Amino acid sequence: MIEVINLNKSFKDNKVLNNLNLTIESGITSVIIGRSGCGKSVLLKHIIGILKPNSGQVIIDGQDVTKLLPKELNKLRLNFGMVFQGAALFDSMTIYENVGFNLIEHTDMDSQTIAKRVKEALALVGLSGIENLRPAELSGGMRKRVGLARAICVRPKIILYDEPTTGVDPIMADAVNDLIKNLHDKLQVTSIVVTHDMVSAYKVGSKISMLYEGRIIETGTPEQIKNTHNPVVKQFVTGAAEGPITAQNKIVNEV
Amino acid sequence: MEKSITRAVSRRLNDLFTYAGATSLLLIKTVFWAFTPPFKIRQILLQMQKVGVESLPIVFLTSFFTGMVLALQSAYQMQRISAQIYIASLVALSMTRELGPVLTGLVVAGRVGASITAELGTMKVTEQIDALETLAANPIKYLVVPRFMALLIMLPLLTLYADCIGIFGGYIIGVFKLHLSPSIYMNMTINPLQLKDVFTGLFKSAIFAAIIVIIGCYEGFRTEGGAEGVGRSTTVSVVTAFILIIAADCLFTALFYFIGR
Ligand SMILES: Nc1ncnc2c1ncn2[C@@H]1O[C@H](COP(=O)(O)OP(=O)(O)O)[C@@H](O)[C@H]1O
Numbered sequence: 430m431i432e433v434i435n436l437n438k439s440f441k442d443n444k445v446l447n448n449l450n451l452t453i454e455s456g457i458t459s460v461i462i463g464r465s466g467c468g469k470s471v472l473l474k475h476i477i478g479i480l481k482p483n484s485g486q487v488i489i490d491g492q493d494v495t496k497l498l499p500k501e502l503n504k505l506r507l508n509f510g511m512v513f514q515g516a517a518l519f520d521s522m523t524i525y526e527n528v529g530f531n532l533i534e535h536t537d538m539d540s541q542t543i544a545k546r547v548k549e550a551l552a553l554v555g556l557s558g559i560e561n562l563r564p565a566e567l568s569g570g571m572r573k574r575v576g577l578a579r580a581i582c583v584r585p586k587i588i589l590y591d592e593p594t595t596g597v598d599p600i601m602a603d604a605v606n607d608l609i610k611n612l613h614d615k616l617q618v619t620s621i622v623v624t625h626d627m628v629s630a631y632k633v634g635s636k637i638s639m640l641y642e643g644r645i646i647e648t649g650t651p652e653q654i655k656n657t658h659n660p661v662v663k664q665f666v667t668g669a670a671e672g673p674i675t676a677q678n679k680i681v682n683e684v
Numbered sequence: 685m686e687k688s689i690t691r692a693v694s695r696r697l698n699d700l701f702t703y704a705g706a707t708s709l710l711l712i713k714t715v716f717w718a719f720t721p722p723f724k725i726r727q728i729l730l731q732m733q734k735v736g737v738e739s740l741p742i743v744f745l746t747s748f749f750t751g752m753v754l755a756l757q758s759a760y761q762m763q764r765i766s767a768q769i770y771i772a773s774l775v776a777l778s779m780t781r782e783l784g785p786v787l788t789g790l791v792v793a794g795r796v797g798a799s800i801t802a803e804l805g806t807m808k809v810t811e812q813i814d815a816l817e818t819l820a821a822n823p824i825k826y827l828v829v830p831r832f833m834a835l836l837i838m839l840p841l842l843t844l845y846a847d848c849i850g851i852f853g854g855y856i857i858g859v860f861k862l863h864l865s866p867s868i869y870m871n872m873t874i875n876p877l878q879l880k881d882v883f884t885g886l887f888k889s890a891i892f893a894a895i896i897v898i899i900g901c902y903e904g905f906r907t908e909g910g911a912e913g914v915g916r917s918t919t920v921s922v923v924t925a926f927i928l929i930i931a932a933d934c935l936f937t938a939l940f941y942f943i944g945r
């Protein structure tokens with residue numbers, strides 16, 4: 430279980446997370462939705478400990494991530510896989526070195542075993558025989574899947590997805606959604622998916638939470654979210670241009 | 685009015701100290717990780733190739749022409765007092781003590797410092813640095829240390845190379861244009877040179893190497909805002925390294941001057 434308690438984060442004067450509370454249950458896929466720039470990536474980076482909060486806690490299996498020493502944090506991170514929005518593959522390395530990075534760096538497995546694991550991870554995302562290519566030689570969709578392969582190659586207990594379907598075509602987006610679901614079913618992992626793509630949210634999520642103005646304003650099953658009475662959530666999930674989210678901006682613009 | 689000036693000045697000073705503190709901290713961490721195994725020998729060799737071997741042509745060009753110009757310019761003065769033969773010593777001393785290290789430092793700051801910042805900055809804005817961290821890899825250990833070690837070895841070697849090429853440039857002018865005897869020219873080059881002259885130059889170049897890498901990496905790591913941000917921090921990195929190299933040169937030259945007395 431992951432518990433985020435009273436998390437606050439500001440960049441200079443920009444208050445991004447404002448007393449955010451969130452509980453993520455183990456073994457299911459939780460989706461966090463919200464507009465672009467509302468702090469979804471920032472929240473994920475706090476969960477994996479890349480960013481430090483101004484105050485608040487992130488408790489994973491009883492450990493407070495925000496207070497861990499670098500060494501302990503690195504140990505904890507071996508349980509995590511993170512899939513970045515732009516894949517964040519290492520340009521200077523081959524696909525093999527990218528996907529096998531963790532095993533090459535942190536284990537003393539022989540290269541045959543690593544090669545096998547890399548092959549398996551690539552197969553899980555529907556790719557094969559691209560080990561010796563470089564990221565620049567791949568299409569956007571393939572890069573995204575390689576990013577996913579890199580995350581699962583360590584056999585993580587928790588996978589974080591940062592906008593997995595943004596920037597890929599609708600068919601590829603559906604394939605990615607299927608992948609997330611399949612991986613979850615096969616590996617029994619806890620998944621956190623951050624997205625503003627409602628199709629994806631409904632498809633992969635068991636729980637959906639909405640992030641708005643630095644806090645979680647509603648959490649529920651896809652069914653509950655679809656039939657929500659909260660006007661803000663309603664505007665977001667139906668994708669309406671008119672509503673409380675945009676009304677506020679209008680006032681700001683007019684003044 | 686007075687208050688706002690005080691406030692502006694104090695903010696500038698504050699920024700300056702923050703910068704000095706942050707870069708010093710990066711230097712300390714880099715040295716710490718440099719001595720912590722496992723050592724990335726392959727990475728260091730790769731970087732030595734990139735920062736050192738690939739800098740040879742441009743270092744050759746700058747120091748060769750500088751040596752020639754130095755000889756020509758001093759000939760203009762020395763001819764009047766019929767002391768052309770001292771041109772050899774003048775070229776040798778100014779190259780090894782001053783121009784070799786500084787010119788090489790500046791050229792490499794422009795070439796290598798810029799590429800370090802551009803590469804790390806791109807990695808930052810495409811979240812590759814974050815990805816490294818999520819894969820339990822320390823970015824300083826993986827990215828800064830190999831570049832630091834590589835340049836710390838290669839810049840003094842490049843400087844030595846620049847010294848020789850500069851002296852060679854002077855020799856070409858001395859022998860073929862001013863018609864000095866080659867053997868006397870060589871004698872007048874070697875004799876006044878002391879090991880100390882070469883070593884102080886090499887010491888300075890090691891300091892310049894640290895400046896180039898630490899500033900380059902620091903600016904890379906704090907890049908924000910896409911391709912535009914990468915361009916901006918690359919410029920800042922090169923300009924800052926230039927200023928610091930000149931300032932450090934001045935400082936150490938003065939220091940050696942007083943120690944040498
Ligand atoms: N490292 C950073 N430094 C300063 N501001 C940041 C940083 N990371 C994110 N922000 C700011 O935090 C806000 C939320 O960003 P982000 O979490 O990336 O949004 P999104 O929900 O689209 O993922 C944005 O206003 C962004 O400018």
Ligand SMILES: [Mg+2]
Pocket residue numbers: 469470471514591592
């Ligand atoms: Mg984001």
